[in-house]
Amino acid sequence: MISFSWRFIRMWQRNSDVFLRLWRSEIPGFVIEPLLVLVAMGFGLGAYVGLVDGQRYIEFITPGIIASYTMFSASFECTYGTFFRMEFQKTFDAIIATPLNIEDVIAGEIFWGATRSMLTGTMILTVASIFHLVHSPWALLIPIFSLLIGTMFSSIAMLFTSIVPSVNSFNYFFTLFITPMFFFSGVFFPISSFPEIVKNLSWIAPLTPAVHLSRALVTGELHWSLLWSLGLIIILIVLFFSASLVSMRRRLTR
Amino acid sequence: MVKAEGIRKSFGSKIVLRGIDLQVNEGETLAIFGPNGAGKTTLIRMITAVSPPTTGNIWVLGYDLKAHARMVKAMLGVVPQADNLDPDLTVLQNLMTFARYFEIPRQEARQRSMEVLRLFQLDDRCKGKIDELSGGMKRRLLIARGLINQPRILILDEPTIGLDPQAKYLVWDKLRELKSQGVTQLLPTQNMEEASTLCDRVAIMHQGKVLALDTPKKLIAQYVGDDIWEIEINSGEWDKLRGKLENNRLESEKVGGKLHVFHVSDRELLRRLVDIPESLSRRHATLEDVFFKITGRTLAE
Ligand SMILES: Nc1ncnc2c1ncn2[C@@H]1O[C@H](COP(=O)(O)OP(=O)(O)OP(=O)(O)O)[C@@H](O)[C@H]1O
Ligand SMILES: [Mg+2]
Numbered sequence: 380m381i382s383f384s385w386r387f388i389r390m391w392q393r394n395s396d397v398f399l400r401l402w403r404s405e406i407p408g409f410v411i412e413p414l415l416v417l418v419a420m421g422f423g424l425g426a427y428v429g430l431v432d433g434q435r436y437i438e439f440i441t442p443g444i445i446a447s448y449t450m451f452s453a454s455f456e457c458t459y460g461t462f463f464r465m466e467f468q469k470t471f472d473a474i475i476a477t478p479l480n481i482e483d484v485i486a487g488e489i490f491w492g493a494t495r496s497m498l499t500g501t502m503i504l505t506v507a508s509i510f511h512l513v514h515s516p517w518a519l520l521i522p523i524f525s526l527l528i529g530t531m532f533s534s535i536a537m538l539f540t541s542i543v544p545s546v547n548s549f550n551y552f553f554t555l556f557i558t559p560m561f562f563f564s565g566v567f568f569p570i571s572s573f574p575e576i577v578k579n580l581s582w583i584a585p586l587t588p589a590v591h592l593s594r595a596l597v598t599g600e601l602h603w604s605l606l607w608s609l610g611l612i613i614i615l616i617v618l619f620f621s622a623s624l625v626s627m628r629r630r631l632t633r
Numbered sequence: 634m635v636k637a638e639g640i641r642k643s644f645g646s647k648i649v650l651r652g653i654d655l656q657v658n659e660g661e662t663l664a665i666f667g668p669n670g671a672g673k674t675t676l677i678r679m680i681t682a683v684s685p686p687t688t689g690n691i692w693v694l695g696y697d698l699k700a701h702a703r704m705v706k707a708m709l710g711v712v713p714q715a716d717n718l719d720p721d722l723t724v725l726q727n728l729m730t731f732a733r734y735f736e737i738p739r740q741e742a743r744q745r746s747m748e749v750l751r752l753f754q755l756d757d758r759c760k761g762k763i764d765e766l767s768g769g770m771k772r773r774l775l776i777a778r779g780l781i782n783q784p785r786i787l788i789l790d791e792p793t794i795g796l797d798p799q800a801k802y803l804v805w806d807k808l809r810e811l812k813s814q815g816v817t818q819l820l821p822t823q824n825m826e827e828a829s830t831l832c833d834r835v836a837i838m839h840q841g842k843v844l845a846l847d848t849p850k851k852l853i854a855q856y857v858g859d860d861i862w863e864i865e866i867n868s869g870e871w872d873k874l875r876g877k878l879e880n881n882r883l884e885s886e887k888v889g890g891k892l893h894v895f896h897v898s899d900r901e902l903l904r905r906l907v908d909i910p911e912s913l914s915r916r917h918a919t920l921e922d923v924f925f926k927i928t929g930r931t932l933a934e
Binding site for chain 1: 644681682683684685702703704706707709711713715716717718719720721722726730731733734735736782
């Protein structure tokens with residue numbers, strides 16, 4: 380495999396320059412929406428839900444909201460975002476004629492997606508802290524955690540982007556993969572409350588270990604089983620990251 | 634400087650390049666002249682390392698492209714045929730960001746960017762959006778972008794297409810200046826004037842092959858002779874006349890409603906063969922004539 384180099388940072392900088400120019404139009408997606416969901420579900424549904432250990436429902440869902448919206452940020456960036464740059468704007472065509480190669484470009488895209496996740500995660504954490512929903516100093520690790528989760532979901536999204544024929548195909552990705560995870564990976568309800576078959580699917584969904592880790596960091600209740608979640612996330616990153624580089628080279632080599 | 638050997642390229646079952654051998658010497662300007670679909674852009678994409686040949690080898694500055702793509706790309710200036718400016722960035726940002734891909738320090742990049750923007754009269758647009766530029770302005774910016782890394786080899790795919798005469802001469806002047814500084818240039822073009830005034834040698838490309846490669850002068854002398862005789866007659870009489878010409882060993886070609894006769898040494902003979910002498914006229918031969926002659930013949934084969 381021809382691999383990427385430090386030059387990926389140039390692609391990352393290109394994207395961050397664009398973001399700094401246009402960030403105002405991005406606010407609804409990465410700040411307002413997660414807070415709406417948090418408030419609506421937390422207070423609305425929370426009024427009817429009693430948790431065993433006396434925790435408030437809104438506190439229960441906060442870590443999951445953080446994990447899910449880091450997922451959404453990375454996934455949008457590396458599906459629609461990447462596809463637009465690649466196919467409609469021909470941005471990559473220009474860049475691969477410079478010392479950057481395809482792998483640098485794609486790695487830059489993935490790490491940019493991860494960076495977007497970090498911004499989202501940090502933003503939600505900050506607001507949640509203001510409303511006293513966060514009680515542990517471990518939560519300070521959330522930015523790094525979001526970066527990691529972002530890298531995982533960027534890589535997964537990138538692999539999908541490398542094989543889609545048209546922009547409409549992303550409907551499948553979001554409807555059949557991302558949205559179900561949002562509901563069934565333990566964000567709103569404990570996985571143990573689902574029927575057997577859903578439970579089994581939940582255990583293999585990449586969002587599940589992310590929600591676990593996030594919940595541990597936000598509540599401060601750490602235990603050894605988290606290493607398993609962390610290990611799983613790292614394995615998925617390595618797999619999907621390298622697969623997406625290979626697959627993107629195949630797609631872009633004409 | 635640039636050497637291509639046995640380049641073949643196919644897309645699926647479609648064969649686009651059928652064995653190209655080409656050498657561009659140091660300091661030389663080489664034009665590639667050929668019709669739409671000849672494979673010029675495809676060849677250029679291979680030489681600039683953005684697309685791999687199906688078979689064949691390319692060396693740039695002595696480096697094998699397969700092993701040293703990055704290093705080679707750092708020394709090339711590329712102006713693609715299709716606009717691929719970055720629409721998310723402003724005019725100036727386009728140049729600055731491109732300079733960053735080449736690791737040019739910020740200060741230097743800004744200075745060079747402003748320089749090329751002034752040169753191509755885009756400096757008043759430097760904060761403007763790409764979408765708000767006219768087609769010709771985009772073209773100029775694309776050329777400016779290709780110069781940002783001060784390349785030793787410049788590859789321009791139809792650089793002046795869509796430019797007004799003033800902008801065209803501006804670009805040609807710049808290319809001449811770069812040539813005098815020793816920059817090697819490779820330029821696929823449809824513009825005959827561009828090929829004959831700017832270039833040392835011209836490669837004539839057709840259906841994925843290089844059919845001829847020489848200085849414009851020699852190509853003209855070899856293929857059509859210095860003068861062309863044009864005969865304007867009814868198309869109904871073409872075949873009859875061509876038969877007569879052929880019997881007298883005169884080569885002719887139908888081009889755009891006229892019959893062109895090449896290598897005429899005995900003009901009296903020609904006058905006798907043509908029934909109406911007024912239909913006959915003479916002019917200087919150009920690269921275009923060479924082009925029609927060569928490509929016309931292969932079409933007939
Ligand atoms: N990615 C591709 N997939 C399939 N066919 C292609 C691809 N790129 C180019 N071709 C084909 O290769 C042939 C040569 O195209 P190319 O763009 O190299 O021609 P050209 O000489 O640059 O023409 P023009 O003067 O119109 O720019 C054309 O028939 C074109 O359809
Ligand atoms: Mg072309």
